Amino acid sequence: MSRKLLLTHDNVPNLHTIDVYRSKGGYASVEKALKKMTPEEIVEEVKKSGLRGRGGAGFPTGMKWSFLAKPEGVPRYLVCNADESEPGTFKDRYLMERNPHLLIEGMITSSFALGANTSYIYIRGEYFYVSRILETAIAEAYAKGWLGKNILGTGYNLDLYVQVGAGAYICGEETALLESLEGKRGNPRIKPPFPAIAGLYGCPTVVNNVETIAAVVPIVNDGGDEYAKIGIGRSTGTKLISASGNINKPGVYEIEMGVPVEEFIFSDQYCGGIANGKRMKACVPGGSSVPILPDYLVCKTATGEDRLMTYESLSDGGFATGSMLGSGGFIVYDEHQCVVRNTWNFSRFYHHESCGQCSPCREGTGWMERVLHRLEKGMGNMNDIDLLVELAKKIEGNTICPLGDAAAWPVAAAIKHFRHEFEYHVLYPEKVKDSKHGHKEPIMPVKPAPVMA
Ligand SMILES: Cc1cc2nc3c(=O)[nH]c(=O)nc-3n(C[C@H](O)[C@H](O)[C@H](O)COP(=O)(O)O)c2cc1C
Numbered sequence: 001m002s003r004k005l006l007l008t009h010d011n012v013p014n015l016h017t018i019d020v021y022r023s024k025g026g027y028a029s030v031e032k033a034l035k036k037m038t039p040e041e042i043v044e045e046v047k048k049s050g051l052r053g054r055g056g057a058g059f060p061t062g063m064k065w066s067f068l069a070k071p072e073g074v075p076r077y078l079v080c081n082a083d084e085s086e087p088g089t090f091k092d093r094y095l096m097e098r099n100p101h102l103l104i105e106g107m108i109t110s111s112f113a114l115g116a117n118t119s120y121i122y123i124r125g126e127y128f129y130v131s132r133i134l135e136t137a138i139a140e141a142y143a144k145g146w147l148g149k150n151i152l153g154t155g156y157n158l159d160l161y162v163q164v165g166a167g168a169y170i171c172g173e174e175t176a177l178l179e180s181l182e183g184k185r186g187n188p189r190i191k192p193p194f195p196a197i198a199g200l201y202g203c204p205t206v207v208n209n210v211e212t213i214a215a216v217v218p219i220v221n222d223g224g225d226e227y228a229k230i231g232i233g234r235s236t237g238t239k240l241i242s243a244s245g246n247i248n249k250p251g252v253y254e255i256e257m258g259v260p261v262e263e264f265i266f267s268d269q270y271c272g273g274i275a276n277g278k279r280m281k282a283c284v285p286g287g288s289s290v291p292i293l294p295d296y297l298v299c300k301t302a303t304g305e306d307r308l309m310t311y312e313s314l315s316d317g318g319f320a321t322g323s324m325l326g327s328g329g330f331i332v333y334d335e336h337q338c339v340v341r342n343t344w345n346f347s348r349f350y351h352h353e354s355c356g357q358c359s360p361c362r363e364g365t366g367w368m369e370r371v372l373h374r375l376e377k378g379m380g381n382m383n384d385i386d387l388l389v390e391l392a393k394k395i396e397g398n399t400i401c402p403l404g405d406a407a408a409w410p411v412a413a414a415i416k417h418f419r420h421e422f423e424y425h426v427l428y429p430e431k432v433k434d435s436k437h438g439h440k441e442p443i444m445p446v447k448p449a450p451v452m453a
Pocket of ligand 1: 053054056057058059081082083085086169170173174175207208210213401402403406
């Protein structure tokens, strides 16, 4: 059985209440941190753990924390990114709904480590009901003395607020989030300066994902070394994966880093295989913005190694033959799903969510969406396929924030691995009129022939 650190007590009734949470050992990390450790020691444990940001980029958390500027007399902030708007990703919601106190505990311990006395949880507008769950839990924590003034008599003060966003994906980008938190339109800022130097209200700020902050609890309780024993190489600890698509058991799973992708998809412990006895066609392993993998690259890398659920293995081969772990939004497609329609669907999302500051993203995402739409409807031509490749190239790397990349990569990867399916849409328009329900006949990836020496 895979070890669990975040979903340990997942099935305990009323875990969302402070009494039940406490009865399972909850808030122990706060006692340990505030009474027995210095902030520097906590940062050191987080560094030792090898924890990497669970919001998508995988940046080492301890290193990020150590970048935080500490000018005299200037407040510091910890902001939890609960915007979770990446299509295919729903792990943070699951955690917050079921175990809000784990996040609150992580916020207190992490805020203490960073020297923050005011912290925020910024949650997407669509999760309004989850914000209510968090607010109730925060009120309980204040009432029991885990938040507020002089926590546990240690002299440490912390106020924790929940801020609900207004339903914009771009507000998950950390600097857009900070703009929104300040009450402005959520446009990403030009970096540098990074939030660690000039973040919320121009003050030093750390922005971390929900799961990252929750992982600080077991790291402080058991020590960074124990955490680092789980996983493989630079992918340590456990990871929440939200699995969806044509699988028998969609849901949120906590895996130990390093589980083979094949085991994750096909074993009954996790996804339970492809639904309705069909074949797997493709997989998007890390949320809508990461490159799609054709069936023959999902469980094996291009060099024939087992593909593992780690940052390194999922990106093995770069974007030519790999993808990314990203935010852990794992979407599996069966043989009848239409890659062209799926790519159009993602593209429509990025066009809608582009903040419009940078022309390549504002104009390019809309252009890609329109071209994909006509291809999907069987009204495109062969030149459209190369036009999409060109558009993706023009957007990638040419925007203030990575939303442009997020819009370009899925299109580029889909054409790279499924060009024949785009061509099918041009050649057989009468067959693709309603690809919404998938293709009538399966269209599987075509594995390129090996290059002879
Ligand atoms: C367009 C866009 C949307 C993002 N959405 C989220 C999000 O919903 N949640 C999240 O944690 N990070 C999101 N990120 C990444 C954040 O900018 C940031 O890297 C992350 O919150 C840092 O936390 P971590 O180090 O704990 O991963 C997004 C980035 C971009 C470019």
